[in-house]
Amino acid sequence: MIVVTTPTGSIGRQVLAELLRGGEPIRVIARDPSRLPSRVREQTKVIAGSHGDPAVVDQAFAGADAVFWVAPPNPRADSVEAVYLDFTRPAADAFKRHEVQRVVGVSSLGRGTAVAARAGLVTGSLAMDDLIASTGVSYRALANASFMDNLLRQAESIRNQGVFSSPMSADLKVPACATRDIAAVASELLLDSSWSGVSEVPVLGPEDLSADDMARIMSDVLGRPVRFQQIPVEVLEAQSSGRGMSEAMARARTDMMVAANEGLYDIEPGASRSATPTSFRQWCEEVLKPAIA
DSSP states (O other), X not given: OEEESSTTSTTHHHHHHHHXXXXXXXXXXXXXXXXXXXXXXXXXXXXXXXXXXHHHHHHHHXXXXXXXXXXXXXXXXXXXXXXXXXXXXXXXXXXXXXXXXXEEEEEESOTTSTTGGGOTHHHHHHHHHHHHHTTTOEEEEEEEOEEGGGGGGGHHHHHHHSEEEESSOTTOOEEEEOHHHXXXXXXXXXXXXXXXXXXXXXXXXXXXXOHHHHHHHHHHHHTSOOEEEEOOHHHHHHHHHHTTOOHHHHHHHHHHHHHHHTTTTOOOTTOOOOBOSOOHHHHIIIIIHHHHO
16 A cells, blocks of 8 residues: 555656556545546545644555655745644654555755755755654655756746746756656655665756756747846745745745755765656756746
8 A cells, every 4th residue: 555645746646647557556645635636536545634634644554555755835834844844743653653664755955965954945854854764664765956847937937038037056057857757766666665774865857957058948949038047035035925935934945045056956976866867958848838838
């Protein structure tokens, strides 16, 4: 039995689609089961509620062999700790109580870097990994850098102004991956019962790219000029707050980007890279271009 959290999320729904092709019995935890396609409701056991609720995870994890774990975004949270640690504690207790064998979680690159302790959302994510590992469950933390799919949040600006922006340095090259590749790696691990212990699995695209590199590729694929604009962290915080994000979460988001500029996603030369197949150009052609159109 495999349990999938966030089955309607950007990664969770793709993990679920992969697993349904594998033939394993599946439970999903969904706050709003009506958002699940009817086919999914027919092929899975649906547990209604939040996977931060002790009663819900106690029911969902009974008899489970593996769990796909995501701490969902909570833009109005009072702290990073609330999003990652407080939310995960009921699940960590349930992992032990029900003797779950394996957990695969969505996390981040950055462990061991000088800036990991002041990297906002990433700091919280790494602390979540430590909490899960402390339960004794076998755990694989999918260590991601930036998601290509996050650019979809700026699709309107790219379409209408030919601009995307962030506080990241324009020439800083970092790994980026497509969410579909994260889902593929997660699904493979969830279906494989042979692994044990605790480790990170870097999920990296085939190349490191700067924002300026991305702008050139987008311009080529979209057939129109696209440029990157670096903005001050204060501007991003103000934009985030204007969209209803709490002060703590707006700061955590910008702290992550400041840390990225200072080496959060640096990978040591010669370190093992488990590159995933989707290039940024391919992602632009298959995902961004239809969204812009």
